[in-house]
Amino acid sequence: MSERGDAGVSLHPVIEARNLRVGFGGRGKGVPPVRAVDGVELSVDRGQIVALAGESGSGKTTLARTLLGLQRPYEGQVLHHGKPLDYSGRGLKALRRKVQLVLQDPTGALNPRRTVYEAVAEGLRIHKVPGDERELVAKALSQAGLRPAERFFGRYPHELSGGQRQRVVIAGALVLEPELIIADEPVASLDASVRGEILALLLSLRDELGLSVLVVTHDLGLAWNIADRLAVMYLGRIVEVGRTEQVLAAPKHPYTAALLSVLPEATGRTPVILSGESPDPSRIPAGCRFHPRCPALAGGLAARAGIAARCVGESLPVLPLHGPHAAACLLSGHIGDGIAGAAGGSPTGLLSV
Template identity: 70%
Template sequence: MTTTTDLLSAQGLQVTFPGRHGAEPARAVDGVDLDIRPGEIVALVGESGCGKTTLARSLLGLVPPTSGQITFGGRPLDYGSRALKAYRKRVQLVLQDPSGSLNPRHTVYDAVAEGLRIHRYGGDERAAVTDALSRAGLRPPERFFLRYPHELSGGQRQRVVIAGALVLEPELIVADEPVASLDASVRGEILALLLRLRDELGLSALVVTHDLGLAWNIADRVAVMYLGRIVETGDVEQILTAPRHPYTQALLSVLPEAEGDPVVLTGEPPDPSKVPSGCRFHVRCQVLASGEAERAGVADACRTKDLPVLAGGGETQVACHWANATVAARA
């Protein structure tokens, strides 16, 4: 289903925002390599404030990187207005809250047709809107043309948002918490829809979420992000059944189906303008706090030695002194 040629690739991506009142700049994205192949669904997972939404916005061309490069289809992203407009036809955003992303004064037809009008579509607009609504699971589509968002259920509104993205026939969808605002009974339907679109259209997707359970149900590959960097990445089954990074282990421990006691992380993620030395997770790390890192002989490295940026490909990788030392000891 996937190929080895990357559709979207980020290399050494950094996004820095100026600090207020002379404070240090905030490193929202602080060195990220990430590849997405055709027909692949990648889940970008992490707590609120870890930088995943900023990374997604940068990949969409909405936030220019401070340094690094984004390529799409093998070509560097051009930030000229005409080039960005053409790029955003091929890469579409699906937002978390369909109520907030739909104009309450626009009918479903106008909401879906808006992208076609912005890009001056020269074909049959009605046929394109009909096809997009049908693919999004709103059938018969004509029944929804003259409805307004307030007349739809939450799941139907999210399907309209997805139809608005599909109408431009994109190659990649960036979905930011696509089911977070929906009832549990509807979430499975929307996830099944995304999987069906991948299978039928070869569509790629980057799904931004804080929910590892969602990643398990939809993703081929997962990238776990913490304080501006990807700290563990690889095949979804490998990462979620045998997580190596303490942060990934903590996120998984609070899932309802997890075995054992949940890991309660102390404090909030550090300020991105004051990234700790060494491993950026060490100030909250349960492995360091328990003395396991000391017994493995890496406690000082955890506190002082920075870790390299993980490669963006599909291989399983972890940015953790303790995890790497444990593997080395078993070899």
């Protein structure tokens, strides 16, 4: 588990985003740029699991790619152990030995013509890791829960179950002894019975190896079961952040409350259906970027609180990198009054690991 000061200040950040802004396009006449990540502060501590949650198009995958050095920001910076990322070929190669990516679809991540041994050994060969290759591969497979490891050496992906394929992908990351794994929807393609096993594996790797994990997900139920901290992202910004149990037991942002309310397992909450689709990221609304879909405005809660005009016209500051449970919302003290029903207590019946 990570060590944190009394004010929640990170003592051992592995990776940090500071005022990060990432954009695409916008070069053609009259074509505004897409602000996929628009002023984000985020950190992952040593031995900590952080969930980054939001709808498709929220910018969470772009943020993850930027933390990996696969996308360069036009403003702000990524820090690895407090030092700005080195975008040279040598610098990025060194980073990717320490920060590994696990993708959603294990079938697509594995070459069907290569054995399990070859898939896991690939990273060792690219990075020219010294030591006995066979022993290192066996160790990684064992850590990923494929035992006895030698029994899997000669198998091909089509001979494995979906859960076993995902464990092979995780072993391919573990073989390099990384500090941080960025897992993009790591269980989305798996059956419910296998999801719990993979989440339990990530928890055990955190506890036994001190591994840090950033889980990119649309599933708040997954975050509840695995994450120490939760950051909720909407239209390029973090709109709520804090310890997972605080955020999900008492959400302060209407977007978080709405996402939580529609979980089929979350009892005691009135489902909130957000109107419309997430806005075009090239045409971000003025003021609070959530206000066109905000149920507090539609239901009159903002008007009763006397701040409806500010919600539409006032831009909110970026949430701080560290600190207690916070939300980028003028209504954060009123969410329990009329958004998503009762906010007290934990969502019950969620996937347990």
